[in-house]
Amino acid sequence: MPKEYKTPKLDELEKGPWPSFVKEIKLAAKKSEMSNDLLGQLEQSYNEKLGHWKHGGIVGVMGYGGGVIGRYSDLPDKYPSVSHFHTIRVNQPSGWFYTSDALRTICDIWEKHGSGLTNMHGSTGDMVFLGTTTDHLEPVFKDLTEAGWDLGGSGSDMRTPSCCVGPGRCEWACYDTLQRCYDITMRYQDELHRPAFPYKWKFKFAGCPNDCVASIARADISVIGTWKDDIRVDADQVKTYADEGLDIFNDVVLNCPAKCMRYDGEKKEISIDNKDCRRCMHCINVMPKALRPGVEQGATILIGAKAPIVEGALLSSVLIPFLDIDDEEEFEAFCDLIEEMQDVWCEEGKNRERVGEFIQRVGMGNFLEAVGVEPIPEMVAYPRDNPYVFYEDFYEDEDE
Amino acid sequence: MADAAPQRITDIGPPDFQQFLPPVVKANYGKWKYHEIVEPGVMVHVAESGDELYTIRAGSPRLLAIDTIRFYADLADKYCDGHLRFTSRHNVEFLTTKKENVAKIRAEIEANGNPVGGMGRSITSIVHTQGWVHCHSAATDASGVVKAVMDEVIDYFKEEKLPAKCRIALACCLNMCGAVHCSDIAILGIHRKPPRIDHKNLDKICEIPNLSASCPTAAIRPATVEGMPSVEVIEEQCMYCANCFTVCPAMPIADPENDGVSIWVGGKVSNARSEPQFSKLAIPFIPNNPPRWPEVTEAIVKIIEVWAANARPYERMGEWIERVGWPRFFKLTGIPFEKEHIDDFKHAGLSFKRSAHLTHEA
Numbered sequence: 001m002p003k004e005y006k007t008p009k010l011d012e013l014e015k016g017p018w019p020s021f022v023k024e025i026k027l028a029a030k031k032s033e034m035s036n037d038l039l040g041q042l043e044q045s046y047n048e049k050l051g052h053w054k055h056g057g058i059v060g061v062m063g064y065g066g067g068v069i070g071r072y073s074d075l076p077d078k079y080p081s082v083s084h085f086h087t088i089r090v091n092q093p094s095g096w097f098y099t100s101d102a103l104r105t106i107c108d109i110w111e112k113h114g115s116g117l118t119n120m121h122g123s124t125g126d127m128v129f130l131g132t133t134t135d136h137l138e139p140v141f142k143d144l145t146e147a148g149w150d151l152g153g154s155g156s157d158m159r160t161p162s163c164c165v166g167p168g169r170c171e172w173a174c175y176d177t178l179q180r181c182y183d184i185t186m187r188y189q190d191e192l193h194r195p196a197f198p199y200k201w202k203f204k205f206a207g208c209p210n211d212c213v214a215s216i217a218r219a220d221i222s223v224i225g226t227w228k229d230d231i232r233v234d235a236d237q238v239k240t241y242a243d244e245g246l247d248i249f250n251d252v253v254l255n256c257p258a259k260c261m262r263y264d265g266e267k268k269e270i271s272i273d274n275k276d277c278r279r280c281m282h283c284i285n286v287m288p289k290a291l292r293p294g295v296e297q298g299a300t301i302l303i304g305a306k307a308p309i310v311e312g313a314l315l316s317s318v319l320i321p322f323l324d325i326d327d328e329e330e331f332e333a334f335c336d337l338i339e340e341m342q343d344v345w346c347e348e349g350k351n352r353e354r355v356g357e358f359i360q361r362v363g364m365g366n367f368l369e370a371v372g373v374e375p376i377p378e379m380v381a382y383p384r385d386n387p388y389v390f391y392e393d394f395y396e397d398e399d400e
Numbered sequence: 401m402a403d404a405a406p407q408r409i410t411d412i413g414p415p416d417f418q419q420f421l422p423p424v425v426k427a428n429y430g431k432w433k434y435h436e437i438v439e440p441g442v443m444v445h446v447a448e449s450g451d452e453l454y455t456i457r458a459g460s461p462r463l464l465a466i467d468t469i470r471f472y473a474d475l476a477d478k479y480c481d482g483h484l485r486f487t488s489r490h491n492v493e494f495l496t497t498k499k500e501n502v503a504k505i506r507a508e509i510e511a512n513g514n515p516v517g518g519m520g521r522s523i524t525s526i527v528h529t530q531g532w533v534h535c536h537s538a539a540t541d542a543s544g545v546v547k548a549v550m551d552e553v554i555d556y557f558k559e560e561k562l563p564a565k566c567r568i569a570l571a572c573c574l575n576m577c578g579a580v581h582c583s584d585i586a587i588l589g590i591h592r593k594p595p596r597i598d599h600k601n602l603d604k605i606c607e608i609p610n611l612s613a614s615c616p617t618a619a620i621r622p623a624t625v626e627g628m629p630s631v632e633v634i635e636e637q638c639m640y641c642a643n644c645f646t647v648c649p650a651m652p653i654a655d656p657e658n659d660g661v662s663i664w665v666g667g668k669v670s671n672a673r674s675e676p677q678f679s680k681l682a683i684p685f686i687p688n689n690p691p692r693w694p695e696v697t698e699a700i701v702k703i704i705e706v707w708a709a710n711a712r713p714y715e716r717m718g719e720w721i722e723r724v725g726w727p728r729f730f731k732l733t734g735i736p737f738e739k740e741h742i743d744d745f746k747h748a749g750l751s752f753k754r755s756a757h758l759t760h761e762a
């Protein structure tokens with residue numbers, strides 16, 4: 001008989017209308033002593049306002065350096081079933097599409113080898129298996145790979161790429177996010193499984209500037225769909241929106257950051273000066289039946305986002321304003337550039353220095369030079385406003 | 401013979417997503433024309449071909465037992481020919497071409513305790529991290545705070561009654577697994593006391609040069625303590641980021657009385673209207689008060705209500721604040737403005753008010 005823990009604090013979190021994670025843990029605890037001990041330890045954390053996990057040691061599956069995060073309780077005598085409670089990251093399919101059968105296979109494997117608790121999904125995008133012991137790692141890996149699944153990234157490696165639903169279900173996708181996410185994942189399996197970088201490297205693929213995967217805030221390489229030509233306008237649908245009561249002037253035109261839209265309220269007609277349009281998506285979001293991105297589509301490539309640790313948070317910034325990433329040749333060139341940048345970063349980057357921080361340290365200008373990309377005005381919000389310019393060459397007296 | 405051993409499978413990557421796409425998605429891949437939210441939490445995508453795909457989105461706790469995943473799978477079998485997906489914000493979505501199935505899916509998923517919603521001008525599920533459930537560096541719990549907040553704001557999930565969408569995210573420490581720092585409302589676990597140094601073990605388990613180098617403010621110096629090689633922390637220089645602890649377990653920093661959460665507002669990642677931006681500090685510190693963190697939920701509800709009552713249509717939290725100014729934000733929310741709100745890290749001056757563009761009351 002497993003121990004029965006009294007959990008008055010956690011029970012409070014079973015109440016209320018939002019689905020309860022405590023219910024989930026209790027559900028798993030019926031079948032798993034691990035989940036039961038997790039419940040006990042978590043209640044103690046709630047009483048003490050203190051976590052009870054130790055630093056991860058190095059655990060993993062043979063030949064991989066990533067995909068498993070070691071986790072140990074600091075109260076192993078009290079909660080022996082979670083004395084080892086490692087996390088396994090399982091690489092999700094592009095766009096988080098599943099069939100019921102695929103999910104059942106996953107559940108069966110996890111029932112056999114671990115706590116029965118998961119995250120659907122972790123922040124990076126992986127399926128997360130929460131909690132198993134070291135001796136289960138190889139068996140769970142074997143079962144997973146035999147069923148066609150593989151581990152995701154962790155540590156100083158390429159992390160599991162993720163993408164928005166894209167052309168699978170979104171009319172705004174300007175390139176094939178699902179395919180390119182899959183291509184990059186398959187191409188860089190070695191980098192994903194065997195950490196050899198100064199720190200993590202993330203890719204995120206968003207089909208349009210709405211950026212539903214938060215790529216600009218979270219990815220070292222943010223690929224954000226966009227278009228070159230004119231926004232497609234369906235004049236009849238504009239009229240319908242107007243007739244249905246949409247306040248096109250106030251809600252659409254006045255919110256255009258480029259001030260490039262005009263609205264004729266009598267004729268119920270929109271006109272857009274497309275050369276000034278910033279491809280922000282607002283007007284399209286508000287009137288999806290009337291307005292659509294242009295047909296000459298591609299992506300903007302940005303580099304360097306990260307959370308605060310260590311030197312402060314960064315958003316990604318423009319590296320390539322427009323790339324037809326669906327085109328195989330341009331995609332190859334993109335991958336070449338990625339590899340070039342990783343080489344430079346691996347060579348010169350410090351331990352635990354994300355590429356964004358590396359660029360801050362060495363200077364964007366120097367970084368661009370090292371990877372062979374020409375500086376262009378699209379890369380900056382504005383040119384520098386301080387006169388502290390470094391020059392490598394200057395004229396000596398005798399040169400004159 | 402070595403080649404008689406079964407081949408160990410590695411580096412196969414994830415399954416090709418193609419095999420998981422519903423037939424209607426395959427048939428209309430990249431050829432969707434428009435979509436419409438037909439009722440809260442339900443949208444229809446219409447393809448150039450005229451095909452329709454209904455999506456029913458339901459909130460989910462992210463931390464899921466396999467029994468619940470199996471329940472989702474059964475539901476997908478019953479109504480969606482076995483197809484479903486998850487969103488980047490932990491919601492589960494059921495996909496069907498049959499309009500008549502929508503109400504049935506809604507009824508069954510709601511009966512299981514998963515509310516339908518989270519689309520359009522709503523609050524959707526909170527992106528969050530592991531907290532006390534599974535991480536060593538947590539300054540607060542993740543799932544518990546999220547559950548407590550969502551219980552309070554669930555009506556904003558179930559109905560579209562906000563000026564714009566409101567994205568909430570939580571990270572239980574500054575490592576910020578998740579895009580917390582660009583959210584309309586970010587809940588961030590913080591420590592407030594310098595690390596304690598385990599001099600006895602430090603040299604055995606950590607590399608001192610790496611450890612010193614890990615500190616963003618250079619607060620860590622090598623030192624010999626009672627004859628043992630160790631480090632010292634210049635306490636005035638420490639801002640409790642815990643990066644040293646990440647690098648070296650002999651620098652524990654968690655402290656029940658001093659750990660808690662901070663609240664940040666006005667960030668976004670979408671490019672719509674305004675450019676993506678970071679969230680800014682609204683409330684520097686609220687002590688941990690498990691199991692329901694009432695002070696945190698109260699503060700968040702207040703911020704949402706003030707924004708909802710004052711923002712124009714389509715104005716995200718940060719856009720509204722940008723328009724009316726931070727003094728108005730602090731005034732309307734009743735949040736006291738304190739020394740901690742003024743940046744004193746690198747490039748701090750950029751966040752000072754450097755103009756006379758101020759509103760005044762007569």
Ligand code: SF4
Nearest residue numbers: 164170173207208212
């Ligand atoms: S990022 Fe754009 S293309 Fe992708 S799902 Fe969001 S709105 Fe659609």
Ligand code: SF4
Nearest residue numbers: 256277278280281283
């Ligand atoms: S996409 Fe944005 S910038 Fe372009 S016309 Fe529409 S609202 Fe204006």
Ligand code: SF4
Nearest residue numbers: 530535538572573577
């Ligand atoms: S945010 Fe920090 S404490 Fe929370 S899961 Fe991530 S690393 Fe752990």
Ligand code: SF4
Nearest residue numbers: 615638639641642644
């Ligand atoms: S907590 Fe951060 S600031 Fe303080 S000593 Fe450690 S690394 Fe330095």
